[in-house]
Amino acid sequence: MTDQNIKDFSNPADLRRKTGNRYRQKYHATVPTGWANDPNGWIVYNGTAHLFYQHNPYKPSWDTMHWGHMISKDMIHWEDCPIALVPTEEYEIHTGCFSGTSIIKDGKHVLMYTGVSKEYQEQCLAFSEDGIHFDKYKGNPVIGHDQLPKQYPPQDFRDPKVFVKDGYYWCLCGSRTEKYGNILLFRSEDMLEWTYIGSLFDPEDESCDHCYRLGGVCECPDYQVIDGQEVLAFSAQNADKEGNLYENSHSVIYMIGTLDFETGIFHYTYKDEVDGGFDFYAPQMTKDDQGRVLMISWKEMWHNYIPTAEDGWAGSFTVPSELSVRDGRLCRRPVRELDAVCRNAVSFDLTVNDGECISAEGIEGNVIRLQAEIELGDSEETGIHLLCGHGHHTEIKYNTLKKQLIMDRTNSGIPINGRDSNTSVRTTDLECRDGILKLDILVDVCAIEAYVNDGIAVMTANAYADPVEDIGIRFFAKGGSVHLKGMKTDVCA
Numbered sequence: 001m002t003d004q005n006i007k008d009f010s011n012p013a014d015l016r017r018k019t020g021n022r023y024r025q026k027y028h029a030t031v032p033t034g035w036a037n038d039p040n041g042w043i044v045y046n047g048t049a050h051l052f053y054q055h056n057p058y059k060p061s062w063d064t065m066h067w068g069h070m071i072s073k074d075m076i077h078w079e080d081c082p083i084a085l086v087p088t089e090e091y092e093i094h095t096g097c098f099s100g101t102s103i104i105k106d107g108k109h110v111l112m113y114t115g116v117s118k119e120y121q122e123q124c125l126a127f128s129e130d131g132i133h134f135d136k137y138k139g140n141p142v143i144g145h146d147q148l149p150k151q152y153p154p155q156d157f158r159d160p161k162v163f164v165k166d167g168y169y170w171c172l173c174g175s176r177t178e179k180y181g182n183i184l185l186f187r188s189e190d191m192l193e194w195t196y197i198g199s200l201f202d203p204e205d206e207s208c209d210h211c212y213r214l215g216g217v218c219e220c221p222d223y224q225v226i227d228g229q230e231v232l233a234f235s236a237q238n239a240d241k242e243g244n245l246y247e248n249s250h251s252v253i254y255m256i257g258t259l260d261f262e263t264g265i266f267h268y269t270y271k272d273e274v275d276g277g278f279d280f281y282a283p284q285m286t287k288d289d290q291g292r293v294l295m296i297s298w299k300e301m302w303h304n305y306i307p308t309a310e311d312g313w314a315g316s317f318t319v320p321s322e323l324s325v326r327d328g329r330l331c332r333r334p335v336r337e338l339d340a341v342c343r344n345a346v347s348f349d350l351t352v353n354d355g356e357c358i359s360a361e362g363i364e365g366n367v368i369r370l371q372a373e374i375e376l377g378d379s380e381e382t383g384i385h386l387l388c389g390h391g392h393h394t395e396i397k398y399n400t401l402k403k404q405l406i407m408d409r410t411n412s413g414i415p416i417n418g419r420d421s422n423t424s425v426r427t428t429d430l431e432c433r434d435g436i437l438k439l440d441i442l443v444d445v446c447a448i449e450a451y452v453n454d455g456i457a458v459m460t461a462n463a464y465a466d467p468v469e470d471i472g473i474r475f476f477a478k479g480g481s482v483h484l485k486g487m488k489t490d491v492c493a
């Protein structure tokens with residue numbers, strides 16, 4: 001499998017320069033070379049953010065997993081570090097070191113990850129003094145296949161999320177029975193010896209508030225207390241579509257509820273999608289030294305064509321977002337460090353009439369942030385075309401009658417074919433209070449993140465304008481006129 005041309009991965013920054021950079025994003029983290037999926041070990045300490053990720057350095061497609069590593073002082077500029085975990089041991093030699101988390105213990109940076117051998121997925125540790133070089137624990141695995149209750153097959157037992165509460169270490173792992181996905185809770189006093197506590201859901205019991213049923217693994221579970229609310233997030237493999245929710249082949253779900261640490265049961269009162277776009281999976285949350293809960297996600301989707309693979313790399317991440325819970329809903333906003341690199345503001349104040357599709361002086365670009373407030377007036381539909389030119393555009397629009405936010409990449413440029421029958425249109429149900437739609441849109445070469453109505457809805461996607469020079473922006477309205485006010489800034493990263 002090894003690309004014969006590359007044998008030395010000790011200098012990822014140099015390898016990055018050797019790839020084709022047509023769609024290299026300027027302020028989104030991207031893999032230097034080869035392949036990346038899930039963010040791993042996401043943590044901020046001593047003023048540095050550490051982003052590890054599932055990585056195949058040899059080629060731009062999934063294979064035996066390593067942990068790549070980048071660091072950043074502001075979560076906008078990223079510096080490549082040496083590969084943190086290379087699969088070398090018996091317990092991980094089959095398909096490598098799968099996803100997991102970081103924690104600081106006794107002044108050491110510890111990674112907890114899944115080692116995948118031929119028969120088992122088991123939970124392992126690696127320790128570091130400097131946050132760059134990691135040594136695997138001699139006693140790995142620390143949660144072995146023999147600790148699993150027998151209804152959970154040891155081939156699907158992965159993605160440990162480790163955290164501290166009430167003087168104990170707790171670990172959530174993704175799993176499934178023959179029929180249903182689940183999340184398992186373990187407890188430890190020292191991270192070395194673990195005890196099984198229970199499963200978060202009880203899919204067989206239809207009458208209770210914890211009977212969530214998923215026909216795949218609950219991958220990459222995560223748990224945080226945000227604004228006093230307990231939030232559970234996980235990546236739902238093969239989640240079924242429900243109305244306009246979960247339209248991708250795999251979706252990220254969050255639940256608000258209460259985790260019972262005695263039984264492991266998660267009683268939930270609300271369940272929703274974290275992101276309504278095309279390219280968002282396996283996010284991780286962490287609490288930084290200022291108490292902010294920050295989320296970063298893989299900005300791709302399984303089974304879809306990734307055009308940058310032709311350039312020697314495939315794998316990108318969202319800009320980290322700050323999380324809050326408002327009115328019982330999870331909200332996200334781009335990390336405020338981004339504000340410092342948004343420059344050259346050009347403001348606009350426009351009326352767009354029924355049937356018009358217009359551009360505005362100085363409002364264009366493909367490495368920008370576009371913030372706007374739209375008075376919907378009597379319009380039926382209004383929106384923005386991004387990355388316009390050569391007959392291409394990517395559309396974000398709001399349908400006032402249906403109360404739907406729609407992202408459409410049918411005419412974006414390079415077609416993104418994949419397993420989903422519909423890889424072009426995504427819809428999010430959204431109420432707009434007082435007839436106002438608020439947009440905060442990040443555009444970065446091929447990345448689009450649309451944060452809407454103060455982050456109550458977010459849609460994330462890649463759209464590959466072809467050629468990359470397609471940078472126009474247009475505003476349109478149908479069935480009535482709208483009034484738009486806002487500004488565009490260049491993101492100078």
Ligand code: FRU
Pocket residue numbers: 037038054065098099114158159174219220235281282
């Ligand atoms: C999620 C996932 C994880 C696993 C990893 C393997 O995208 O399937 O469950 O640890 O990717 O790369």
